[in-house]
Amino acid sequence: MRRPPRDTAESQRRITRRGLVVGGLQLGVMGALALRMRYMQLEQADQFRLLADENRINIQLIPPTRGRIFDREGRIIAENVPSYRITMIREQARDVDEVIARLARLVELDPGELEKARRELKELRGDTPVTVADRVTWEDISRVAVNAPALPGVHPEVGLSRRYPLRDDHAHVVGYVGPVSDRDLDRIDAPEQLLRLPRFQIGKIGLEAQRENLLRGSAGTRRVEVNAAGRVMRELDRQEGQPGSDIQLTLDxxxxxxxxxxxxxxxxxxxxxxxxxxxxxxxxxxxxYDPNLFVRGISVADYRALLDDPYRPxxxxxxxxxxxxxxxxxxxxxxxxxxxxxxxxxxxxxxxxxxxxxxxxxxxxxxxxxxxxxxxxxxxxxxxxxxxxxxxxxxxxxxxxxxxxxxxxxxxxxxxxxxxxxxxxxxxxxxxxxxxxxxxxxxxxxxxxxxxxxxxxxxxxxxxxxxxxxxxxxxxxxxxxxxxxxxxxxxxxxxxxxxxxxxxxxxxxxxxxxxxxxxxxxxxxxxxxxxxxxxxxxxxxxxxxxxxxxxxxxxxxxxxxxxxxxxxxxxxxxxxxxxxxxxxxxxxxxxxxxxxxxxxxxxxxxxxxxxxxxxxxxxxxxxxxxxxxxxxxxxxxxxxxxxxxxx
Incomplete structure (x- = not known):
């Protein structure tokens, strides 16, 4: 049975419209791909050229500034002070022992700290910075910076560390912070990556621990360009984190x-x-007791003295x-x-x-x-x-x-x-x-x-x-x-x-x-x-x-x-x-x-x-x-x- 001429004409019109829609979509997708290719080839050419030349982009966490603690009159109880340290990244250093030997000729390394650093360099991820020397002087930082080409994977850093200027006066109320331990991580469900940074400090007891979530803040990130030796060439962008909350106590x-x-x-x-x-x-x-002793890890002798005191400090x-x-x-x-x-x-x-x-x-x-x-x-x-x-x-x-x-x-x-x-x-x-x-x-x-x-x-x-x-x-x-x-x-x-x-x-x-x-x-x-x-x-x-x-x-x-x-x-x-x-x-x-x-x-x-x-x-x-x-x-x-x- 032949279709009427009128129905045939209508079908042809529908096919034509659909063809135009599909063709338009194809042209749109091809146009978008062309624009994206142009953007990548022209606008991002320098960045991809760096990557092609054995450079790469690293994303690093920026530890937040811990919230401060004040007394009722606004006088400081717990503050953050600059702390100089030297860190190493294993996958950038390649020959860790050789780099440490070179570093030891420039900076005095504590045997205990060095042993702990070697252990962390083996156990932690290869791109994790590990502290090799803590609380070093500005002169040490300067020597490392001058000899940077001979020390691949070694980074001089300026961080913040907790200090309690009144020492023992508020120790039992405020408590103290200390490096995150395995026990701390076991107590936390799904710990954030920030807590896995070596020597990152969290509250251990007292107000510092009870209000940890308020005082800690949230981490920021920065994107840096590093060369094949792991040396940071430049910072590409930075997203600041949220500093911890400042807490004012009722204490005088x-x-x-x-x-x-x-x-x-x-x-x-x-x-x-x-x-x-x-x-x-x-x-x-x-x-x-002086809570400052606990901030970077109290010595066995000091801790034993506190435990053995019959007055129970x-x-x-x-x-x-x-x-x-x-x-x-x-x-x-x-x-x-x-x-x-x-x-x-x-x-x-x-x-x-x-x-x-x-x-x-x-x-x-x-x-x-x-x-x-x-x-x-x-x-x-x-x-x-x-x-x-x-x-x-x-x-x-x-x-x-x-x-x-x-x-x-x-x-x-x-x-x-x-x-x-x-x-x-x-x-x-x-x-x-x-x-x-x-x-x-x-x-x-x-x-x-x-x-x-x-x-x-x-x-x-x-x-x-x-x-x-x-x-x-x-x-x-x-x-x-x-x-x-x-x-x-x-x-x-x-x-x-x-x-x-x-x-x-x-x-x-x-x-x-x-x-x-x-x-x-x-x-x-x-x-x-x-x-x-x-x-x-x-x-x-x-x-x-x-x-x-x-x-x-x-x-x-x-x-x-x-x-x-x-x-x-x-x-x-x-x-x-x-x-x-x-x-x-x-x-x-x-x-x-x-x-x-x-x-x-x-x-x-x-x-x-x-x-x-x-x-x-x-x-x-x-x-x-x-x-x-x-x-x-x-x-x-x-x-x-x-x-x-x-x-």
Whole structure:
């Protein structure tokens, strides 16, 4: 059957249109290819000519500048300083041993560094730069540059290295950086190539590790032209990376330095908190160490000395150390019983020096007893029997709940290593962790901060700030990131009875300002800066019945490791609380003699912003304070590493 002429004409028109479209597409593709060929032959001719002449293009990572760390006033804590080093690329050097031999005639090479470099040159990819000599002088760099033609694959470089100008003052808070290790890489899922650069530094502990992602930044890249010998001919282009974020802490450099100097010679810790914002103004752990030793790898001898020190300089006692809080816990027991209605402010308990509980005698620290005690007197003179009785009336659950309300047994979210949770024990806790039921004697021990109760100096400082303000003050370490203010730790009202809190604060005032108070000798004379506090002594050994019969041995008669821990918590000024402080002196003996003077001195330093006048101290103490201030001024004016370098 023949198609109509009309249909045949329509089919021919369609075929013609399709042919035109296909032909147009072919012409377009051919035109694009022609333009690309012209661009490659004319515009990129020089580049391809270089490649054809045994040159090539390398893409290299540019390490980012690590973010700096400042104190609350913008003063430097951690900075980056120039560091000269010499690197080698194996595939460019070809005969590695021969090139190293030539280099050794120009620059003194450390045998240990050289052995490590040889190992890395064998194990790492052939195009990876390996550090052969670190921290060399500018003269060394110059000699290598002049002899570059004879040293294929050798590159003098200027990099940045971390430095902590205040050395040991912030070591436990800020931590330190160090070269990336295999262990570090194993802990990271899909580590970026930047971390595989030899000697690249990352945070190891402290804030440096906890905020590594913020401080590190992101790498940039550069495209360089190198010749057949691996020598860089020129840089073709560069894409800058993103520097790390600058972090401003709440710490005050001057106060932190003073606190470290004041703790010198002790195994101790101190934490000071701003009662308004929760800012941690000082967080010192003694003894400390110089974090600069770790930046490029600490020697075995130096590290062994730190490990073997009986005063334990490596742990941060301020947040990692947990101790029985002793009598500093008595405010918790008192508030728990008062809030539950199990005791009133007027109720008294008779203290004969002990209390019989379930056939066991629980002793007061004062062997002859205190007589009739109410809340005010029991805190002022730190009577133990009063709190044994309160524990029997109110029970451990109320005590534990109040402890957590005041910040004990709580793990605060702070960017420091191993922030301890402490322990506010309950019946369920003992069954789960000890496999034993709770007994009434456990409550008696807990009521005076002994037994299972554990707290860190940080938690005790938070507890004190909350008692002073009636608010749930929360500690804050980071003030701002790249200038952006971080949330305050001001806190909301805790909802506790203000009349009861006021009486507890009044009793704490009597501890330091009444001549019957346990910390009277550590009072502040200046009326505007009056101190309120509480002493504490926690036992680290059991006292036998026989020893009690013959007389309990004094701390001075015991080996250091068997002496009691000394504690003190305080806030000031009493009428308008500004600072809360907690001090723990390991094996210091009594809180009134070892810890209270430290807290008083640091508080005065903060209130005055400088060395306080002698008139702020009790008259009998002024000669000693004058000599102490002169000694501490000398300690705080020690030269920095930069000063030593200039000398």
């Amino acid at each position: 450099n001057e106060l932190q330095t003073y606190a470290n100097a004041r703790l010198d010679g002790e195994s101790a810790a101190v934490v000071m908190i701003d009662c308004e914002t929760g800012d941690i103004l000082a967080c010192a752990s003694s003894p400390s 490596l742990p941060n006692k301020a947040v990692q150390g947990i101790y029985p809080p002793g009598s500093t816990f008595k405010m918790v027991t008192a508030l728990a019983a008062l809030e539950a209605g199990d005791v009133s402010l007027q109720d008294t308990v008779y203290c004969p020096g002990h209390l019989e509980i379930s056939g066991r005698r629980f002793h007061c620290w004062k062997r002859g007893g205190h007589g009739n005690m109410d809340l005010h007197l029991s805190l002022r003179e730190s009577c133990d029997v009063y709190y044994y009785e309160l524990a029997l009336r109110t029970g451990i659950e109320n005590i534990s709940a109040m402890a957590e309300r005041l910040g004990l047994g709580v793990q605060f979210d702070l960017p420091m290593t191993s922030v301890a949770k402490g322990l506010a024990p309950t019946r369920e806790w003992k069954v789960a962790n000890r496999g034993e039921p709770w007994v009434v004697g456990d409550s008696a021990n807990a009521s005076i901060g002994q037994g299972f109760v554990l707290a860190s100096p940080l938690q005790l400082a938070v507890m004190t700030a909350r008692l002073a303000t009636s608010r749930s003050v929360t500690p804050r370490l980071v003030k701002s990131i790249d200038g952006v203010e971080q949330p305050s730790g001001h806190g909301e009202p805790m909802g506790l009875n203000e009349n009861l809190l006021r009486e507890v604060r009044r009793a704490m005032y009597a501890v330091t300002n009444s001549n019957r108070g346990t910390a009277y000798r550590s009072r502040i004379i200046e009326d505007a800066f009056r101190l309120a506090g509480k002493t504490g002594t926690s036992q680290v050994r059991n006292i036998s019945t026989g020893e009690r019969a013959t007389g309990v041995l004094s701390n001075d008669a015991l080996p250091r490791e068997q002496r009691d821990h000394a504690l003190f918590v305080s806030f000031a000024p009493y009428d308008a609380p500004k600072y809360a402080v907690a001090v723990v002196v390991e094996h210091g003996g009594g809180g009134s003699t070892a810890a209270a003077p430290i807290a008083r001195d640091i508080t005065l330093q903060a209130l005055y912003g400088e060395d306080p006048p002698l008139a702020a101290y009790p008259e009998a103490d002024r000669p000693r304070i004058k000599a102490q201030q002169e000694k501490l001024r000398a300690a705080r004016s020690r030269p920095t590493p930069e000063d030593s370098d200039r000398a």
